[in-house]
Amino acid sequence: MLISSHLDHRGRHRVAITGLGVMSPAGNDLATFWSRLNSGESCAKRIERFDPSELTVQIGCEVPDFDVSAYVTPKEARRLDRVSILGFAAAADALADANAHGTPIEADPSRCGIIAGVGIGGLITLEEQIGVMIEKGPNRVSPFLVPMMMTNATPALVSLQFGWTGPNIAVATACAAGTNAIGDAANLIRYGESDVAIGMGAESCMTPVAISAFGRMTALSGRTDDPSRASRPFDEGRDGFVMGEGAGALILERWDLAVARGARIYGEIVGYGRNSDSHHITAPSPGGAGAAACIELALQDAAIAANAIGHVNAHGTSTPLNDAAEAEAVTKVFGPRAVPVTSTKGITGHLIGAAGAVEAVAAVLSMAKQQVPPTANLDQVDPAFELDVVAGATRAIPSACALSNSFGFGGHNASLIVSPAQ
Amino acid sequence: MDRSHALEAVREVATEVLSVEADQIVESARFKEDLDADSLDLVELVMGLEERFDIQVPEEDLDGVTTIGHAVDLVLSKLS
Numbered sequence: 128m129l130i131s132s133h134l135d136h137r138g139r140h141r142v143a144i145t146g147l148g149v150m151s152p153a154g155n156d157l158a159t160f161w162s163r164l165n166s167g168e169s170c171a172k173r174i175e176r177f178d179p180s181e182l183t184v185q186i187g188c189e190v191p192d193f194d195v196s197a198y199v200t201p202k203e204a205r206r207l208d209r210v211s212i213l214g215f216a217a218a219a220d221a222l223a224d225a226n227a228h229g230t231p232i233e234a235d236p237s238r239c240g241i242i243a244g245v246g247i248g249g250l251i252t253l254e255e256q257i258g259v260m261i262e263k264g265p266n267r268v269s270p271f272l273v274p275m276m277m278t279n280a281t282p283a284l285v286s287l288q289f290g291w292t293g294p295n296i297a298v299a300t301a302c303a304a305g306t307n308a309i310g311d312a313a314n315l316i317r318y319g320e321s322d323v324a325i326g327m328g329a330e331s332c333m334t335p336v337a338i339s340a341f342g343r344m345t346a347l348s349g350r351t352d353d354p355s356r357a358s359r360p361f362d363e364g365r366d367g368f369v370m371g372e373g374a375g376a377l378i379l380e381r382w383d384l385a386v387a388r389g390a391r392i393y394g395e396i397v398g399y400g401r402n403s404d405s406h407h408i409t410a411p412s413p414g415g416a417g418a419a420a421c422i423e424l425a426l427q428d429a430a431i432a433a434n435a436i437g438h439v440n441a442h443g444t445s446t447p448l449n450d451a452a453e454a455e456a457v458t459k460v461f462g463p464r465a466v467p468v469t470s471t472k473g474i475t476g477h478l479i480g481a482a483g484a485v486e487a488v489a490a491v492l493s494m495a496k497q498q499v500p501p502t503a504n505l506d507q508v509d510p511a512f513e514l515d516v517v518a519g520a521t522r523a524i525p526s527a528c529a530l531s532n533s534f535g536f537g538g539h540n541a542s543l544i545v546s547p548a549q
Numbered sequence: 550m551d552r553s554h555a556l557e558a559v560r561e562v563a564t565e566v567l568s569v570e571a572d573q574i575v576e577s578a579r580f581k582e583d584l585d586a587d588s589l590d591l592v593e594l595v596m597g598l599e600e601r602f603d604i605q606v607p608e609e610d611l612d613g614v615t616t617i618g619h620a621v622d623l624v625l626s627k628l629s
Contacts, residue, residue, distance in 0.1 A: 202568030206589070267600075270592035 133383035135397070136430045139317035142396040143385035144545065146225025146378030147488045148217040152188035152371050152475050156220070161492055164474055164500040165521045171354040171369045171476055177335060184342045186354040187333045188371035188476030206271045207284065208249030209372075214281035214329030215288060217374035217484075221325065222289070225378040229389030232323055232380070239291035240321035241282045242312040244304025244328035246480030246535070247337070249276035254334045281329045281374075293321050301535030302442070303401075304328055305483025306543050309377055310399035316381050323384075327376035328484030338370060344409065346446055358477075359504035360443035360470035361450050361516045368444040371476030375484030377491070393491050397528065398429025398544030409536045410448055415456030421540035422460045422530065429528070429544045433461050436544070437527025438499045438517070440490040442534045443470025444477050449534065454512035463513035467522060469493075473503025483533035483541060491545055494529040498522070550628055555621050562597040563617065566590065576618035584617075598624060 135141050149155065152170035153163035163170070170188040179185035190213060195204050198216045218241075226232060252275040259267050274280060279297035286295045294315060298308045305328025312326030341347050348367040350357035358369040385392055402424060404417035411418065426433060439461075442453055457468060471489045478485055493499050498521050505518035528546045535541075550558075560574040567586050580586040586594070591614075595606050598620065604627040614623055 200568070202585075205568060267596060269596075270589040274589075 135317070140319060141382035142313045142316045143380045143382045143390065143548070144377055144393040144396060144491055145380050145385050145390040146221040147393065147491060148219070148221030148224060148376040149373070149485055149488050150190055150193060150213045150217045151373035151375070151478070151485050152190055155190065155193060157492065160488070164471055164489060167501050167503050169355045169358055169474055169503045171357050173354065174333065176333065179335070179338070182335060182338055182342070184338055184347045184349070185351045186357060186369060187338070188369055189333065190373050206275060208252045208275045208280065208331070210245065210249055210329050210331040211281045211284045213331055213372065213374040214243060214327060215284045217329065217376040218285045218325055218327055219288070221376035221378045225390065228391035232388065234323045236290055236292045238293055238322040239289070240294040240312065240315040240324040241285050241291060242294070242296050242298060242308040242315070242324065242326050243282035243285065244298045244300070244306070244308035244480045244484060245278045245281050246299065246301045246304050246330050247332045248278035249280060250332040250334050250337055252276050254336055285325065299480070300539035300541070301537050302477065302479055302482055303533040303535035303539040303541040304480035305375065305485065306487065306531060306533035306541035307401060307483070307539070309396070309484060309487050310401060310541060310543055312379055313396040313399060316379055322381050324379045325376055326379055326484070327374065328478070328481040329374035330479040330481040331372040332479060333370050333372050341370065348445065356504050358445045358473050360441065360445045360473050360502055361454065361508055361512060361514060362505050363507045363509045365445045365447060365450060367446050368472065369476035371478040372481070373475070373478050373485055374481050375488045377484070377487060392548040393495050394548050395546045396543065397546040398425040398431070400424030400428060400542040402540050404538030404540065406538055411452035411534060412538070415452035415454070415459065417538060417540050418453055418456035418532065418534055419459045421542045422456060422532065425530065425542035425544050429546070431528060431544070435528050436461070436466055436530045437524050438467045438469065438493060438529050440486050440493065440529060440531040441468050441470045442532045443472055443502065445472060450509070451511065453532065453534070454509070454514050458513045464515040466515065467499050467517050467524060468514050469499050469517040470502045471500065473505070483531065486533070487531050487543060490529040490531040494545055494547055497524050497526055499524055550625070552621060552625065555624050558601055559598065559617060559620055559624060562601050563594060566594045566597050574617055576616065576621065578617045579615055581615070602628060604628065
């Protein structure tokens with residue numbers, strides 16, 4: 128890697144990470160988020176946004192104390208689903224974070240791109256309006272339903288609010304969407320299409336139907352009576368994930384332009400891998416073959432060896448199948464217990480399309496601080512796994528690259544590698 | 550229902566749907582220019598009026614309805 132150059136080993140523009148934003152069950156600012164990740168205390172509890180009494184699964188990880196009025200007007204809020212407001216809030220905070228250091232970004236709006244990972248979209252609104260249709264008839268269905276529920280409503284809102292007129296794309300690769308979005312945003316910069324790009328993810332689909340549907344798949348933890356211990360990635364006793372909601376965003380800038388304006392650079396996106404299992408609509412491929420190939424693609428993209436990775440922020444959903452496949456994939460690429468692995472989902476639950484983005488923020492912070500947060504609720508690593516799972520307490524690590532994985536229903540795999548700023 | 554009562558009811562619906570202050574809802578107020586209401590807002594406003602007054606307003610009746618005063622006319626014509 129030509130670290131002194133503004134171009135990478137393939138002659139592409141290097142990608143600086145200059146701003147971070149999160150709206151999450153673990154906190155709506157970076158300091159609170161980081162502190163909660165290291166506390167070992169899961170955010171899962173009984174769902175409060177609606178009465179879950181009739182549901183089999185009644186727990187989730189909601190974003191607490193989200194001040195909608197700090198980001199949009201009351202009129203705007205009326206025509207936006209919660210997913211879009213959460214997404215825009217994370218994006219706005221990330222941009223403010225980027226502009227807090229150096230000369231503020233002054234880019235041509237047509238050279239500013241938005242890629243947002245959204246697994247589902249405005250499901251809360253859709254369910255409400257289906258209720259209206261049934262109760263009051265078709266002529267009472269809201270004219271705002273379509274612009275509120277569409278998967279691309281989140282990046283559309285960011286574009287409207289920022290005045291950015293470059294590429295504006297929603298990525299819908301289920302639980303891999305957030306990571307795909309950041310990788311795709313990095314590619315906008317690498318290949319010269321944009322000077323500034325936001326890579327982000329947003330999701331808020333904690334509704335009675337969605338909870339029931341994921342529950343019927345047996346994807347959700349059944350520990351409704353013990354919510355704080357329900358999300359337990361890589362633990363022997365894991366029994367499913369806990370649904371979360373939230374958003375994460377990264378401001379990415381062309382390296383030379385970020386340096387020229389004196390930006391604070393958290394790190395660099397150096398590797399991005401994406402592929403498809405082509406195995407089953409929901410189950411991972413046997414032995415984590417697709418995931419392992421995806422990680423290898425990211426390493427090749429970065430032109431680094433596996434031992435250059437200092438820690439892995441795993442997808443680690445706490446489902447029996449995902450964690451087994453990912454454990455095999457990581458061991459296949461890195462060797463047995465060769466790299467520290469953590470999953471933030473023990474704390475945050477599973478943020479679906481936002482997961483990869485929020486976890487990328489966690490991975491960047493971990494890399495920059497050289498501290499890996501523990502995986503919550505890890506009492507006993509599944510004995511079938513040859514993994515070094517960080518648990519119990521935060522672990523100090525040397526300065527090194529970090530890998531963040533996301534895998535989605537549909538067989539979508541995405542891996543991102545970030546490098547310390549140098 | 551007399552005109553002032555109809556205006557008051559339109560005001561209640563419009564302040565909620567359009568997120569504007571009650572004193573902005575006067576007969577001369579224009580939806581687009583004065584109340585920042587787009588076509589989707591107007592659809593929602595009409596839905597609100599239909600519920601409030603228990604009336605039906607077909608889409609073709611909305612042609613030329615550009616002010617609060619026009620909306621009051623429309624409501625009164627449906628009630629008569």
